[in-house]
Amino acid sequence: MNLDEAESYIENYLNNLPDETIYELCKKMCAWKDDVLTECPAMKCPDGLSDAQGKDILRFISVSDIYIYRNPYDKNDTLFGASVLAGMQWEFEDGIEIIIKGKEVLEVREFLGYGEYAIWEEK
Numbered sequence: 001m002n003l004d005e006a007e008s009y010i011e012n013y014l015n016n017l018p019d020e021t022i023y024e025l026c027k028k029m030c031a032w033k034d035d036v037l038t039e040c041p042a043m044k045c046p047d048g049l050s051d052a053q054g055k056d057i058l059r060f061i062s063v064s065d066i067y068i069y070r071n072p073y074d075k076n077d078t079l080f081g082a083s084v085l086a087g088m089q090w091e092f093e094d095g096i097e098i099i100i101k102g103k104e105v106l107e108v109r110e111f112l113g114y115g116e117y118a119i120w121e122e123k
Helices: 003-012 019-039 054-060
Strands: 061-069 081-088 096-101 104-110
Touching: 003 061, 019 054, 019 096, 019 104, 054 061
Parallel strands: none
Antiparallel strands: 061 081, 081 096, 096 104
């Protein structure tokens, strides 16, 4: 993709996610955070993070990288997807990977780095 397409996707999709998408993103980030803290109850984290729910989680997140992809299985597909890498203010060593297709949040997980192959299913 060219730079104009990437900038357009960021401006028109990622920077303008609908409220229901933000709600779903926060819900998935909180569920992932809760799972990690359940597995590692002694992990140090800043005040308020362990109890954060909904949009409160956003103040503990920092985006580091955004990778934008086309469908690797269908070059005519005009929908873009993104792998958004973020960190959280805690001792967990791996970052968060947020997988988005268009404006839909598919998954929030520990960074695995599968890129476009995590966004589209091979058909």
